[in-house]
Amino acid sequence: MMRQLAPSDPSGSYSRPPGPFPSVPPSYLLPNPNPNPTPTLHLYVALPCPWAHRALLVRALRNLEPLLPVSVAAPGSDGSWGFRNRRDGGGGDETYGGDLVPGPDRANGRRTLREVYGMRRGGYDGRSTVPMLWDAEKKEVVCNESYAIIEFLNSVPGGSGPDLCPPELKGEIEKWNRVIYPSVNNGVYRCGFAQSQEAYDTAVNELFSTLDKLESHLSSSRYLCGETLTLADVCLFTTLIRFDLVYNVLFKCTKKKLCEYSNLHAYLRDIYQIPKVAETCNFEAIMDGYYQTLFPLNPSSIRPIIPSVCKHEFLSKPHNRETLSSSNKQLQLQV
Numbered sequence: 001m002m003r004q005l006a007p008s009d010p011s012g013s014y015s016r017p018p019g020p021f022p023s024v025p026p027s028y029l030l031p032n033p034n035p036n037p038t039p040t041l042h043l044y045v046a047l048p049c050p051w052a053h054r055a056l057l058v059r060a061l062r063n064l065e066p067l068l069p070v071s072v073a074a075p076g077s078d079g080s081w082g083f084r085n086r087r088d089g090g091g092g093d094e095t096y097g098g099d100l101v102p103g104p105d106r107a108n109g110r111r112t113l114r115e116v117y118g119m120r121r122g123g124y125d126g127r128s129t130v131p132m133l134w135d136a137e138k139k140e141v142v143c144n145e146s147y148a149i150i151e152f153l154n155s156v157p158g159g160s161g162p163d164l165c166p167p168e169l170k171g172e173i174e175k176w177n178r179v180i181y182p183s184v185n186n187g188v189y190r191c192g193f194a195q196s197q198e199a200y201d202t203a204v205n206e207l208f209s210t211l212d213k214l215e216s217h218l219s220s221s222r223y224l225c226g227e228t229l230t231l232a233d234v235c236l237f238t239t240l241i242r243f244d245l246v247y248n249v250l251f252k253c254t255k256k257k258l259c260e261y262s263n264l265h266a267y268l269r270d271i272y273q274i275p276k277v278a279e280t281c282n283f284e285a286i287m288d289g290y291y292q293t294l295f296p297l298n299p300s301s302i303r304p305i306i307p308s309v310c311k312h313e314f315l316s317k318p319h320n321r322e323t324l325s326s327s328n329k330q331l332q333l334q335v
């Protein structure tokens with residue numbers, strides 16, 4: 001059962017299959033003289049997914065909602081992504097905020113994400129993953145690798161709000177990503193999908209030793225790269241917001257709860273309280289998505305009660321991190 005859910009190498013370690021559309025083709029990249037740079041682009045996401053959450057966050061922080069419509073899929077009975085029609089109780093009001101609930105496929109009117117992938121010329125029989133950037137005019141998948149999508153969305157002309165990847169921080173952002181991706185973002189999956197004790201032990205020790213280092217780094221740095229929120233923070237946030245809700249319990253990331261790390265938890269609250277971020281976090285959908293669909297890990301599909309530290313009221317408590325921003329202008333990467 002686990003083998004179907006999570007491919008592993010001979011040692012039992014989870015190995016994430018690479019996506020077949022790893023980068024945004026240069027024709028979509030700058031310089032782009034088109035006054036509306038994304039006229040035909042459409043974003044497919046699902047609310048439980050941390051990788052799709054990255055794209056929703058950058059879309060919100062860069063104020064791209066008017067330029068980039070979104071369709072929100074939900075897990076179907078077989079765990080694959082599907083869309084809800086209005087008569088199924090699906091959302092779909094066009095006002096901002098109202099689009100972040102599972103609803104219809106607004107670009108193609110299909111019932112499942114697999115059908116959308118299958119519309120591309122040449123067909124498709126790979127994994128139908130979110131996030132996925134779609135060219136509605138060419139009927140083609142542009143990219144389905146979250147980091148490439150968020151780098152692209154950050155650079156799209158017409159976006160406003162802070163640059164999340166300023167040139168002077170690009171090197172440092174990449175260094176953080178090399179730490180965070182294997183040990184934390186993919187690290188929680190390496191714990192949950194391990195198929196041998198040894199693979200689990202390696203993954204869980206790597207995860208918590210990295211969280212310990214992040215805890216120490218964030219004691220004197222407001223964000224990972226100093227006082228500027230960057231794409232590296234976006235990537236860390238979408239894993240941390242799911243940590244006590246899901247990964248601590250379902251993926252056996254049990255050494256500590258995230259709320260036991262005072263700096264990491266305050267950092268999480270700090271980002272959560274940035275305008276529009278909370279609207280991208282749907283705790284009910286996250287719980288349903290993980291506990292009800294990862295059948296081999298939770299055969300009864302019982303959804304545990306949401307811990308109080310994961311609720312909006314708790315995440316809205318003061319974080320007192322504003323003062324860190326001015327005291328630390330010369331940060332060095334310490335991990």
Ligand SMILES: N[C@@H](CCC(=O)N[C@@H](CS)C(=O)NCC(=O)O)C(=O)O
Pocket residue numbers: 019048049050051052080127128129130131144145146147
């Ligand atoms: N490398 C991809 C991973 C995306 C991914 O694994 N998405 C999951 C949801 S969390 C998915 O859509 N899985 C469906 C499937 O494997 O069929 C990224 O970072 O964008």
